[in-house]
Amino acid sequence: MSAVLEVSGLVKHFPIAGQRAVVQAVNGVSFSVARGETVSLVGESGSGKTTVGRCVLGLITPSGGTVHFHGAPIDKRHNIRSKTLRGRLQLVFQEPAESLDPRMRIGHTIAEPLRSLGVSQAERQQRVRETITRVGLRESTLEQYPAELSAGQQQRVGIARAIITEPELIVLDEPTSALDPTARAEIIDLLIRLQQELETAYLFISHDLSTVRYVSHRVAVMYLGMIVELGSAAEIFSHPRHPYSVGLLSSVLLPNPRLKRELTVDLKGEIPSPIDLPKGCFLAGRCPFADERCRAAMPPPDDVGGGHLVHCYHHREALRGREALDYFDQFQSEAEQVLGAGRR
Template structure:
C-alpha cells in the first residue's frame, strides 16, 4: 500500500529580516509514514522538528523538496485546500489550554473542523458525541468551557477535535510535554488506542525519549535540520550508531538511581545557531569522533540494518565502542518488579470495606497492550 505521507528532500529556509542571512531550519529531509504507523522526530530544540510538521500540514511552504500526501503533491497550494483532502491531516499542539478558544464551549470547539464539511447539524452533533466518547470524556463536558477542565482533559478535547474529521494523519507536536506525569501516561495510552482502532498515521514530534520509546514504530534523529540516524525504534534505542543519538540517549535520566545508558563519551556544549551554517556534518562542532572530513562533507546515508540508516563517517567505531543496551526496557523491568507487589492483605481481612465511589469516565484507564 502506498504510504500516507512521503516527504522527500524537504528544505525550509527562513530569511532573516534586515540581512542576507538565512535560517536553515530544514536541510534535505526525507521519510515516509504508512497507515497505522507512528514515526517520531526527535532532537534538541532548534533541530527543525516543528518546522517539518508545519511544512507537512501546508502551514508554511517548503523552500525545496516535495511532500506527497496519499500520492498528491502538497507543494501546490490548491491541493492543501482541496475538498478531497480537507480534514485528512490534523494537528495536536503542546499546550491544550492555549489551543482551545476560552470563550467557546467544548462542544463547539470540537465541531469547528466539521463546519467546512458537508454534514448537516444533526450529523455533526452525532459525530461530536462519538469522538467525545472515543476519548473517554463524559458527554456533559460538551457544554463546559476549557478553564473548567484539567490539562489532561483539555488535551483529550484537543485530540477529539483533531480526530472528528476522521483524519489519516495526525501531527502531534509535543502532545504530552506540558502535562503532569499521570495525565501524560493517560494521553499516551489514549493515542495508542485510537491508532489501533482507527489506523491513523502519526507524525510524533517530541524531545521526551521515554515517551517516544513507548509510542513510535520508527524514529528519526534530527540535528540542525538534517537526519543523522533513522530506523526501527527498537534498533535505534538498542544500538544507536550516530554519536548524537548515543549522546541523546545517555543524557536521559530514568527513575532509577544510577540507571543511565553507559557510554564512552559525552556530548559537550549545545546546539549552535542554524543561521548560515558551514558545510559538512552539523554535529562537527560538538562531536568527539570528529575528523577533518566532517567539516567539509556531510556523510551519505549508510544502511546498517533493515531500515536502519546512519549518516556518519565513523559509525563503525561508534558501534565497536558502545554496548547494545536499551535502558528504557531495563527500567521497565525494574518498575515491573517493584510495582507488581501491592502488599495487599488477604481477602478475608478486607470484609466490610466500603465500595469506591463510581469511576468517572475521564479517568478510566485505557486498556492497552505494549508495543
C-alpha cells in the same frame, strides 16, 4: 503498503529581515509514514522538527523538496486548509489551553472541523457524542468551557477535535510536553488506542525520549534540520549509531538510580547557529570521533540494514564498546518487577 505521507529532500530556509543570511531550519529531510504507523521526529530545540511538521501540513511552503500525501503533492493550494484535504489531515498542539477557544463550549469546538466539511447538524451531534466518549470524557463535558477542564482533559478535547473527521494523518506537535507525568501517560495510552481503532498514521514530534520510545514504530533523530539517524524504535533505542543519538539517549535520566547513564559520547559545547552552519557534518564541532573527513563534507546516509540509516562515517566506532542494551527496555522490566509486586 503505500505510504500515507512521503517527504523527500525537504528544505526550508527562513529569510531574516534586512539580511542576506537565512535561517537554515530544515536541510534535506526524507521519510515516509505508512497507514497505522507512528513515526517520531525527535531532537532538541533548533532541530527543525516543528518546521518539518508545518511543511507536512502545508502551513508553510518549503524552500525545496516535496511532500506527498497519498501520492498527491501538498503545496500552496492543496494543504490542511484546502477543500480537497480538509479533514484528512489534522494537527494536535503542544499547549492544549492555548489551542482551544476559551469562549467556546467544548461541544462546539469539537464539532468545528465537521462544520467546515458541511456535515449536517444531526450527524454532527451524533459524531460529537461518539467522539467525546471515545477520548474518555463524559458527555456532560460538551457543555463546559476549556477553563473548567484540567490540562489533560483539555488535551483530550484537542485530540477529539482532530479525530472527529477520521483523518488519515495526524501531526502531533509535542502533545504531552505541557502535561504532568500521569496525564502524559494517559494521553499516550489514548493515542495508541485510537491508532489501533482508526489505523491513523501519526507524525509524532517530541523531545521527550521516553515517550517516543513507547509510542513510535520508527524514529527519526533530528539535529540542525537533518535526520541524522532513522530506524525502528527498537533499533534506535538499543543500538543508536549516530554519535548524536548516543549522546541524546544517554542524557535521558530514567527513574531508576541503578540505570546510570554511561558517557560513551559526551556532547560538548553549544549547538551551532542555524544561520551559520559548518561546512561538513553539523556535529563535527561537538563530536569526539570527528576527523578531517567529517569537517570536509556532510557524510552521506549509510544503510546498516533493515531501513536503518545513519549519516555518519564513524557510526561503527560510536557503537563499539557499548553493550547492546536498551535502557528504556531494562527500565520497563525493572519497573515491572518493583511496581508489579506491590500490594496492600
